[in-house]
Amino acid sequence: xxxxxxxxxxxxxxxxxxxxxxxxxxxxxxxxxxxxxxxxxxxxxxxxxxxxxxxxxxxxxxxxxxxxxxxxxxxxxxxxxxxxxxxxxxxxxxxxxxxxxxxxxxxxxxxxxxxxxxxxxxxxxxxxxxxxxxxxxxxxxxxxxxxxxxxxxxxxxxxxxxxxxxxxxxxxxxxxxxxxxxxxxxxxxxxxxxxxxxxxxxxxxxxxxxxxxxxxxxxxxxxxxxxxxxxxxxxxxxxxxxxxxxxxxxxxxxxxxxxxxxxxxxxxxxxxxxxxxxxxxxxxxxxxxxxxxxxxxx
Numbered sequence: 001x002x003x004x005x006x007x008x009x010x011x012x013x014x015x016x017x018x019x020x021x022x023x024x025x026x027x028x029x030x031x032x033x034x035x036x037x038x039x040x041x042x043x044x045x046x047x048x049x050x051x052x053x054x055x056x057x058x059x060x061x062x063x064x065x066x067x068x069x070x071x072x073x074x075x076x077x078x079x080x081x082x083x084x085x086x087x088x089x090x091x092x093x094x095x096x097x098x099x100x101x102x103x104x105x106x107x108x109x110x111x112x113x114x115x116x117x118x119x120x121x122x123x124x125x126x127x128x129x130x131x132x133x134x135x136x137x138x139x140x141x142x143x144x145x146x147x148x149x150x151x152x153x154x155x156x157x158x159x160x161x162x163x164x165x166x167x168x169x170x171x172x173x174x175x176x177x178x179x180x181x182x183x184x185x186x187x188x189x190x191x192x193x194x195x196x197x198x199x200x201x202x203x204x205x206x207x208x209x210x211x212x213x214x215x216x217x218x219x220x221x222x223x224x225x226x227x228x229x230x231x232x233x234x235x236x237x238x239x240x241x242x243x244x245x246x247x248x249x250x251x252x253x254x255x256x257x258x259x260x261x262x263x264x265x266x267x268x269x270x271x272x273x274x275x276x277x278x279x280x281x282x283x284x285x286x287x288x289x290x291x292x293x294x295x296x297x298x
Contacts, residue, residue, distance in 0.1 A: 025224060049191075066181070071185075077170065102141050104156055245279055
């Protein structure tokens with residue numbers, strides 16, 4: 001029991017560090033999106049991530065790093081991640097970091113429901129209430145019909161569904177695959193896919209700050225995804241999901257420090273509603289699982 005608790009706390013610490021890395025990645029992504037074409041930025045991010053993975057992992061793990069039971073899933077995971085990255089780049093060019101993060105954090109609600117469906121578990125009415133709360137919060141952030149609304153802001157909602165598939169696949173693969181192997185293959189799939197068309201959009205960059213930001217993006221992405229994979233191996237998703245909502249606060253902090261953006265009261269209310277709905281859904285799901293397990297044992 002004590003070991004299980006330690007594992008859960010380690011998983012929570014890892015996922016909090018992961019969302020800090022992702023918030024830093026989103027902030028740097030928004031900054032870099034004004035300096036170069038989308039495909040070029042994507043390629044450079046994944047190239048840096050791939051080089052970091054290869055230089056740090058291959059010498060110590062050797063060919064064992066390449067062993068996998070599911071090569072197709074690695075390709076699928078890499079494609080989902082680069083599609084998520086492209087949608088994130090587009091979204092961050094249109095909206096502040098904090099608001100973007102809040103919309104994307106509807107993902108755990110969708111993950112919870114789809115996971116329940118895939119496991120053929122009954123979705124309780126209260127869970128639908130939490131999902132509705134997250135959806136209302138999203139509307140408060142995006143505000144369709146408002147003066148600042150653009151249909152291009154549907155990009156973050158598309159990202160939610162792509163990211164949902166990515167997280168479900170990650171959770172499944174983390175049970176059998178080495179997290180370092182996951183990291184290696186995903187990075188190189190993204191590099192190859194983004195590298196195919198990059199020659200048509202390449203432009204000269206002379207500002208060292210831009211190159212520094214690109215290197216930072218690759219590092220933050222590598223660290224964040226590795227920490228996320230490790231967290232899923234330490235603790236179940238139901239225990240980790242509530243703590244992923246800390247990314248909203250870190251995203252707001254990044255937007256304030258770098259871009260001096262402060263969300264208005266309505267947007268803050270929407271963010272809080274998304275976070276509250278997500279945390280409540282995760283806690284409710286965890287409690288229901290415990291009660292079901294106890295009922296089975298008796």
